[in-house]
Amino acid sequence: MSTDWREEAQALWDRASRQRSSESKVRLLEEAVRMxxxxxxVQLGYExxxxxxxxxTFGGYxxxxxxxxxxxxxxQKKDPERFDPEAMLWKQKWVVGRxxxxxxxxxxxxxDALDDIEQCFTKVDAGKRSVLKLRYQAARDMGDDVAxxxxxxxxxxxxxxxxxxxxxxxxxxxxLDHHVEKGEWEQALRKAKPILDGRVKCAEIPHLTLGTLLxxxxxxxxxxxxxxxHRRGYALxxxxxxxxxxVGDHLEFLTLTxxxxxxxxxxxxxxxxxxxxxSHNDRFVFLVAATFLLxxxxxxxxxxxxxxxxxxxxxxxxxxxxxxxxxxxxxMRQQAQAIATRFDTRNGTDRYARRLARIQRLTxxxxxxxxx
Numbered sequence: 001m002s003t004d005w006r007e008e009a010q011a012l013w014d015r016a017s018r019q020r021s022s023e024s025k026v027r028l029l030e031e032a033v034r035m036x037x038x039x040x041x042v043q044l045g046y047e048x049x050x051x052x053x054x055x056x057t058f059g060g061y062x063x064x065x066x067x068x069x070x071x072x073x074x075x076q077k078k079d080p081e082r083f084d085p086e087a088m089l090w091k092q093k094w095v096v097g098r099x100x101x102x103x104x105x106x107x108x109x110x111x112d113a114l115d116d117i118e119q120c121f122t123k124v125d126a127g128k129r130s131v132l133k134l135r136y137q138a139a140r141d142m143g144d145d146v147a148x149x150x151x152x153x154x155x156x157x158x159x160x161x162x163x164x165x166x167x168x169x170x171x172x173x174x175x176l177d178h179h180v181e182k183g184e185w186e187q188a189l190r191k192a193k194p195i196l197d198g199r200v201k202c203a204e205i206p207h208l209t210l211g212t213l214l215x216x217x218x219x220x221x222x223x224x225x226x227x228x229x230h231r232r233g234y235a236l237x238x239x240x241x242x243x244x245x246x247v248g249d250h251l252e253f254l255t256l257t258x259x260x261x262x263x264x265x266x267x268x269x270x271x272x273x274x275x276x277x278x279s280h281n282d283r284f285v286f287l288v289a290a291t292f293l294l295x296x297x298x299x300x301x302x303x304x305x306x307x308x309x310x311x312x313x314x315x316x317x318x319x320x321x322x323x324x325x326x327x328x329x330x331x332m333r334q335q336a337q338a339i340a341t342r343f344d345t346r347n348g349t350d351r352y353a354r355r356l357a358r359i360q361r362l363t364x365x366x367x368x369x370x371x372x
Contacts, residue, residue, distance in 0.1 A: 006044075009035045013048060021059035021242070029055055030064070046075055046083055053091045058203070060241030062098045063278025069095040073116075085120050089164060092117050093130055100138050101281040103342035110138060121164060129159035130166065133174065140181065141281070143344075143351025153178060169195065169205040176212050185216035196229075207236040211249035218256055223369045226253065230371075234266075241273040248286035255293040258368035263293045264306060272311040280339050284352065287336040292359045294329035296366065 009032040016028040029052040036045040049068040056065035069091060076085045085092075096113045099105055114135055121127025136152035139145075157175075165171070172195060179188040194200040195209045210233025217226035234250045237243035247270050254263040267290050274286045297306065306328070307321050316323070316331055340352035 005035055005039055006041075009044065009048075013051070016051065016055065021055045021057075021240075023059065023061075023241075025055045026052065026059055026061050026064060033068075042075065043082075046072055050088065050091070053088075053095070057091075057094050058240075058242055060244065060273070061278055062095075062101065065091075066095050066099065066102070066278075086124055089117075089120060089124070089127070092120060093127075093134070093164070093166075097134055097137065098279065100141055101279040103280055103339070103346045105346075107142075107346065107348070110142075114138065124164075126162040127164035129156060129161055130164050132156040132159050133166070133171070137174070140178075141351075142347040143349030144347075167202050169200045169202040172200060173205050173209050173212070176209060180212060180216060185219050188213065188216050189220075204242075207233065207243060208246055209233075211237065211243075211246035214249055214253040215256075218253065218365075223257065227257075227369070227371055230254070238269070241277060244270065244273050244277055244279070245282040245285040247273075248282070248289040251286065251289040251293060252362070254371075255289065255296050256362060256366050257371070258296075258366065259371050260293065260297055260300065262371065264297070264308065267293060268308045268310060271314060275311070275313055280342070284336055284339045284343070284355075287332050287339070288356055288359065291329060291332040291336055291356075292362055294325055294332060295359065295363065297325050298329060299363075 012028045012032040012035075016025045016032070019025040019028075029048055033045055033048045033052060036042075036048055049072050052068045053065045053072075056062065056068065069088075072083070072088060073085075073092070076083045076088070096117045099113050100110055114131070117127075117134070118131045121131055132152060133156045136149065136156045139149045139152055166174070172191060176188045176192055179185075179191065192209055192213055195206050196213075198206075210229045213229055214226050214233075217223070217229065230250055230253055233246070237246045237250075247266065251263055251266045251270075254260070254266065270286065271290070274283050274290075277283050297303070303325065305322050305324055308323055309321055310317055310323070316327070336356055340356050343352040344350055
């Protein structure tokens, strides 16, 4: 007698529950979801997706989290008594916070998602501060009018905290992004002190923070401190593709300081994440850093070919591992440019084009600081 499909689905779920967020965990839950859907078990499909959203969010698959949440949100709207939206408000915040990272999602869809979460939070008389932060981050990251971005920043910080507010570590880290955006290096470092001292932390902090502070420290000439944060931070982020953009920050720092061999090692190790990562923004950050790295390798003039063990999924893969630097650079830049164009077309701004053009400024700022 064949095993009941529910037992098989439960076995997959049990295996997934024993794992940390990872590709393996996501795949196990996706298989269980497929089984539930194929047998029309909506309740089980909802419960499995509840876990899948967590695993995908913290395992580096934000696109899969978005799809799973959209399905659950649809069930909530059909039958709110059976599928209580309040139980998934935190996950809704995670998903809506990243929806802008997908250029195929229109501005209207982003606005609708922000309006929807505001309505959901209002029904439980909480979450005003969280919604303002989401609106601020969306406006900033899409390159909207500076005055409007600053207005939302002020409104976010003035709003009271409640049970739907992100933890203090996450909020503080998000504030650092604002100061780095503004070039307020000293302010960023002052605010980061509780995180750097270990007094404020969470599952993703200081992981993100240590990458964010590399450029401010470089600008301030605190290279020893930056090197320390690089060593600490990269060790925390190197095994989870959820931190692809932060790995890009580390790659940029290595390039800025002339540690090109180390940079090529990071490129070799993490390019595979970039090829299929759901967040086009995170892919862009890494690709820009890789483009910068390869430009500096070309400028050094001591090698036209580099030896890299790149995944076979890389479109320009070479079995012998020998890659012409000029061709590799052209591929990275073309990919980054394509993503920038898609975002700027969607956003109606030139924010991503300016981020790509920033390479020229980084080239002028680069200074040798060997880590070996």
